[in-house]
Amino acid sequence: MSLVTIDHNTCLRDGMCGEVCPQGLFEPDGEGFPAFRAGADQHCITCGHCVAVCPQGAVSHEALPMEDAHLIDHTLAVPIPALNQLLRSRRSVREFREEPVPQAMVREIIDTARWAPSAVNRQPVHWLVIQTPAEVRGLAGLVIDYLRRSTSLEPRYARYIELWEQGRDPILRNAPHLAVIHAPDEWIWSSVDSTIALTQFELAAVAQGIGTCWAGFLMRAANGHLPLREALGIPADHSVFGALMYGFPRYSYHRVPPRLEARIEWR
Structure with a gap:
Protein backbone atom coordinates (compact mmCIF):
# COMPACT_ATOMS: atom_id res chain seq x y z
CA MET A 1 0.00 0.00 0.00
CA ALA A 69 -3.96 17.12 11.46
CA HIS A 70 -6.05 19.84 13.07
CA LEU A 71 -7.98 22.32 10.97
CA ILE A 72 -6.64 25.85 10.87
CA ASP A 73 -8.97 28.41 12.44
CA HIS A 74 -8.47 31.40 10.15
CA THR A 75 -10.42 33.63 12.52
CA LEU A 76 -7.38 33.43 14.83
CA ALA A 77 -5.12 35.27 12.40
CA VAL A 78 -2.76 37.60 14.30
CA PRO A 79 -3.33 41.30 13.55
CA ILE A 80 -0.25 42.73 11.83
CA PRO A 81 0.17 45.65 14.28
CA ALA A 82 0.11 43.23 17.22
CA LEU A 83 2.63 40.92 15.57
CA ASN A 84 4.93 43.82 14.67
CA GLN A 85 4.81 45.13 18.23
CA LEU A 86 5.61 41.69 19.66
CA LEU A 87 8.65 41.33 17.41
CA ARG A 88 9.89 44.87 17.95
CA SER A 89 9.30 45.06 21.70
CA ARG A 90 10.98 41.76 22.57
CA ARG A 91 13.93 42.44 24.84
CA SER A 92 16.77 40.37 26.29
CA VAL A 93 15.70 40.06 29.91
CA ARG A 94 18.44 39.74 32.52
CA GLU A 95 16.50 40.49 35.71
CA PHE A 96 14.01 37.87 36.81
CA ARG A 97 11.46 37.35 39.54
CA GLU A 98 11.91 34.37 41.82
CA GLU A 99 8.44 33.07 40.90
CA PRO A 100 8.93 29.86 38.86
CA VAL A 101 7.45 29.45 35.41
CA PRO A 102 4.95 26.56 35.52
CA GLN A 103 6.18 23.45 33.74
CA ALA A 104 2.86 23.16 31.89
CA MET A 105 3.44 26.59 30.34
CA VAL A 106 6.94 25.65 29.20
CA ARG A 107 5.67 22.38 27.78
CA GLU A 108 3.09 24.31 25.73
CA ILE A 109 5.78 26.65 24.44
CA ILE A 110 8.04 23.78 23.39
CA ASP A 111 5.03 22.11 21.80
CA THR A 112 4.64 25.24 19.65
CA ALA A 113 8.37 25.42 18.92
CA ARG A 114 8.45 21.88 17.54
CA TRP A 115 6.61 23.18 14.47
CA ALA A 116 9.62 25.31 13.59
CA PRO A 117 10.90 24.56 10.08
CA SER A 118 13.92 22.30 9.69
CA ALA A 119 15.90 21.22 6.64
CA VAL A 120 14.05 18.45 4.76
CA ASN A 121 11.80 18.17 7.82
CA ARG A 122 14.57 16.32 9.72
CA GLN A 123 13.44 17.76 13.10
CA PRO A 124 16.81 17.01 14.77
CA VAL A 125 16.30 19.15 17.88
CA HIS A 126 16.53 17.77 21.42
CA TRP A 127 15.47 19.88 24.41
CA LEU A 128 17.02 20.05 27.87
CA VAL A 129 15.08 22.16 30.38
CA ILE A 130 16.80 23.03 33.66
CA GLN A 131 14.03 23.97 36.09
CA THR A 132 15.89 24.34 39.38
CA PRO A 133 17.56 27.72 40.08
CA ALA A 134 20.32 26.02 42.10
CA GLU A 135 21.23 23.85 39.11
CA VAL A 136 21.22 26.87 36.81
CA ARG A 137 23.58 28.57 39.27
CA GLY A 138 25.86 25.53 39.26
CA LEU A 139 26.04 25.59 35.48
CA ALA A 140 26.98 29.27 35.58
CA GLY A 141 29.84 28.34 37.92
CA LEU A 142 31.12 25.78 35.45
CA VAL A 143 31.09 28.44 32.73
CA ILE A 144 33.16 30.67 35.02
CA ASP A 145 35.67 27.82 35.37
CA TYR A 146 35.86 27.69 31.58
CA LEU A 147 36.45 31.46 31.40
CA ARG A 148 39.23 31.23 33.97
CA ARG A 149 41.06 28.87 31.62
CA SER A 150 40.49 31.24 28.71
CA THR A 151 41.61 34.59 30.14
CA SER A 152 45.03 34.30 28.49
CA LEU A 153 43.26 34.22 25.12
CA GLU A 154 40.39 36.55 26.02
CA PRO A 155 41.50 39.12 28.65
CA ARG A 156 38.00 40.64 28.68
CA TYR A 157 36.75 37.55 30.52
CA ALA A 158 38.53 38.77 33.66
CA ARG A 159 35.73 41.26 34.29
CA TYR A 160 33.08 38.52 34.36
CA ILE A 161 35.18 36.42 36.72
CA GLU A 162 35.56 39.44 39.00
CA LEU A 163 31.79 40.00 39.07
CA TRP A 164 31.22 36.32 39.89
CA GLU A 165 33.68 36.52 42.80
CA GLN A 166 31.72 39.53 44.07
CA GLY A 167 28.63 37.32 44.31
CA ARG A 168 26.99 38.42 41.08
CA ASP A 169 26.06 36.23 38.13
CA PRO A 170 27.11 37.76 34.79
CA ILE A 171 26.70 34.40 33.04
CA LEU A 172 23.09 33.27 33.56
CA ARG A 173 21.91 36.37 35.46
CA ASN A 174 20.38 34.43 38.35
CA ALA A 175 17.75 33.14 35.96
CA PRO A 176 15.43 30.57 37.52
CA HIS A 177 15.37 28.36 34.43
CA LEU A 178 17.41 27.44 31.37
CA ALA A 179 16.44 25.86 28.05
CA VAL A 180 19.20 24.15 26.07
CA ILE A 181 19.02 22.74 22.55
CA HIS A 182 21.33 20.02 21.28
CA ALA A 183 21.32 18.05 18.04
CA PRO A 184 23.37 15.43 16.15
CA ASP A 185 26.78 16.44 14.84
CA GLU A 186 26.33 14.31 11.72
CA TRP A 187 23.45 16.47 10.46
CA ILE A 188 24.91 19.43 8.53
CA TRP A 189 21.92 21.68 9.30
CA SER A 190 21.72 21.02 13.07
CA SER A 191 22.96 24.50 13.93
CA VAL A 192 20.45 26.28 11.70
CA ASP A 193 17.53 24.03 12.66
CA SER A 194 18.31 24.51 16.37
CA THR A 195 18.54 28.29 16.07
CA ILE A 196 15.19 28.49 14.31
CA ALA A 197 13.54 26.26 16.93
CA LEU A 198 14.95 28.23 19.84
CA THR A 199 13.89 31.51 18.23
CA GLN A 200 10.35 30.14 17.89
CA PHE A 201 10.50 29.09 21.56
CA GLU A 202 11.61 32.60 22.51
CA LEU A 203 8.78 34.35 20.65
CA ALA A 204 6.17 31.95 22.03
CA ALA A 205 7.56 32.58 25.53
CA VAL A 206 7.49 36.36 25.16
CA ALA A 207 3.89 36.16 23.93
CA GLN A 208 3.04 34.52 27.27
CA GLY A 209 4.82 37.13 29.36
CA ILE A 210 8.04 35.17 29.92
CA GLY A 211 11.37 36.97 29.66
CA THR A 212 14.27 35.34 27.81
CA CYS A 213 17.91 35.98 27.01
CA TRP A 214 20.33 33.99 24.88
CA ALA A 215 22.99 32.39 27.09
CA GLY A 216 25.98 33.07 24.89
CA PHE A 217 28.71 32.24 27.40
CA LEU A 218 27.13 28.87 28.18
CA MET A 219 26.67 28.13 24.49
CA ARG A 220 30.36 28.79 23.88
CA ALA A 221 31.56 26.76 26.84
CA ALA A 222 29.17 23.82 26.44
CA ASN A 223 31.10 22.22 23.58
CA GLY A 224 34.59 23.02 24.84
CA HIS A 225 34.49 22.39 28.59
CA LEU A 226 34.06 18.74 29.53
CA PRO A 227 32.77 19.29 33.11
CA LEU A 228 29.98 21.51 31.78
CA ARG A 229 29.17 19.10 28.99
CA GLU A 230 28.96 16.24 31.48
CA ALA A 231 26.76 18.28 33.82
CA LEU A 232 24.38 18.95 30.94
CA GLY A 233 24.41 15.29 29.93
CA ILE A 234 24.89 15.97 26.23
CA PRO A 235 25.29 12.77 24.14
CA ALA A 236 28.76 12.18 22.73
CA ASP A 237 27.56 12.58 19.13
CA HIS A 238 25.62 15.79 19.79
CA SER A 239 26.60 19.44 20.20
CA VAL A 240 24.87 22.29 22.01
CA PHE A 241 23.55 24.74 19.42
CA GLY A 242 21.62 27.16 21.61
CA ALA A 243 20.56 28.07 25.14
CA LEU A 244 18.08 30.54 26.61
CA MET A 245 17.80 31.66 30.21
CA TYR A 246 14.17 32.39 31.00
CA GLY A 247 11.77 33.41 33.75
CA PHE A 248 9.17 36.00 34.60
CA PRO A 249 10.68 39.49 34.11
CA ARG A 250 11.27 41.60 37.19
CA TYR A 251 10.56 44.78 35.21
CA SER A 252 8.21 45.79 32.41
CA TYR A 253 9.31 47.79 29.40
CA HIS A 254 7.22 50.63 28.01
CA ARG A 255 8.99 51.87 24.88
CA VAL A 256 10.61 50.48 21.75
CA PRO A 257 14.03 52.15 21.34
CA PRO A 258 15.15 52.75 17.74
CA ARG A 259 17.43 50.39 15.85
CA LEU A 260 19.77 50.89 12.93
CA GLU A 261 18.10 51.17 9.57
CA ALA A 262 18.02 47.90 7.63
CA ARG A 263 20.96 47.49 5.27
CA ILE A 264 19.29 46.52 2.01
CA GLU A 265 20.58 46.14 -1.51
CA TRP A 266 17.67 45.82 -3.94
CA ARG A 267 18.29 43.93 -7.16
Missing part, protein backbone atom coordinates in the same frame (compact mmCIF):
# COMPACT_ATOMS: atom_id res chain seq x y z
CA SER A 2 1.24 3.49 -0.88
CA LEU A 3 2.30 5.90 1.86
CA VAL A 4 -0.13 8.48 0.44
CA THR A 5 -3.59 7.72 -0.94
CA ILE A 6 -6.22 9.95 -2.51
CA ASP A 7 -9.96 9.72 -1.88
CA HIS A 8 -11.45 9.93 -5.36
CA ASN A 9 -14.90 10.64 -3.91
CA THR A 10 -13.82 13.99 -2.45
CA CYS A 11 -10.77 14.96 -4.52
CA LEU A 12 -11.39 17.97 -6.77
CA ARG A 13 -8.50 17.10 -9.10
CA ASP A 14 -7.10 20.60 -8.66
CA GLY A 15 -3.50 19.36 -8.49
CA MET A 16 -2.58 21.45 -5.46
CA CYS A 17 -1.08 18.55 -3.51
CA GLY A 18 1.29 17.81 -6.37
CA GLU A 19 2.28 21.43 -6.82
CA VAL A 20 3.20 21.99 -3.16
CA CYS A 21 5.10 18.71 -2.74
CA PRO A 22 8.77 19.79 -2.38
CA GLN A 23 9.98 16.44 -3.69
CA GLY A 24 7.64 16.33 -6.70
CA LEU A 25 6.24 12.93 -5.74
CA PHE A 26 2.80 13.21 -7.37
CA GLU A 27 1.70 12.69 -10.95
CA PRO A 28 -1.80 12.69 -12.49
CA ASP A 29 -3.36 9.34 -13.29
CA GLY A 30 -5.44 8.60 -16.36
CA GLU A 31 -8.49 10.33 -14.87
CA GLY A 32 -6.67 13.46 -13.67
CA PHE A 33 -6.48 12.40 -10.02
CA PRO A 34 -3.14 12.94 -8.27
CA ALA A 35 -1.26 9.70 -7.61
CA PHE A 36 1.82 9.07 -5.52
CA ARG A 37 4.62 8.05 -7.89
CA ALA A 38 5.94 4.50 -7.80
CA GLY A 39 8.81 4.31 -5.32
CA ALA A 40 7.95 7.73 -3.88
CA ASP A 41 7.62 6.39 -0.33
CA GLN A 42 11.39 6.37 0.20
CA HIS A 43 11.71 9.99 -0.95
CA CYS A 44 8.85 11.49 1.11
CA ILE A 45 10.12 13.76 3.91
CA THR A 46 6.76 13.67 5.74
CA CYS A 47 6.44 17.46 5.65
CA GLY A 48 2.64 17.23 5.42
CA HIS A 49 2.25 19.85 2.68
CA CYS A 50 -0.08 17.60 0.69
CA VAL A 51 -2.29 16.97 3.73
CA ALA A 52 -2.28 20.62 4.78
CA VAL A 53 -3.16 22.13 1.40
CA CYS A 54 -6.15 19.95 0.45
CA PRO A 55 -9.39 21.80 1.30
CA GLN A 56 -11.38 18.58 0.96
CA GLY A 57 -9.25 16.42 3.23
CA ALA A 58 -8.86 13.98 0.34
CA VAL A 59 -5.18 13.26 0.98
CA SER A 60 -4.36 10.51 3.48
CA HIS A 61 -0.76 10.08 4.64
CA GLU A 62 -0.01 6.90 6.54
CA ALA A 63 2.56 8.64 8.77
CA LEU A 64 0.35 11.69 9.41
CA PRO A 65 -3.05 10.53 10.73
CA MET A 66 -5.87 12.83 9.68
CA GLU A 67 -7.23 12.97 13.24
CA ASP A 68 -3.95 14.62 14.32
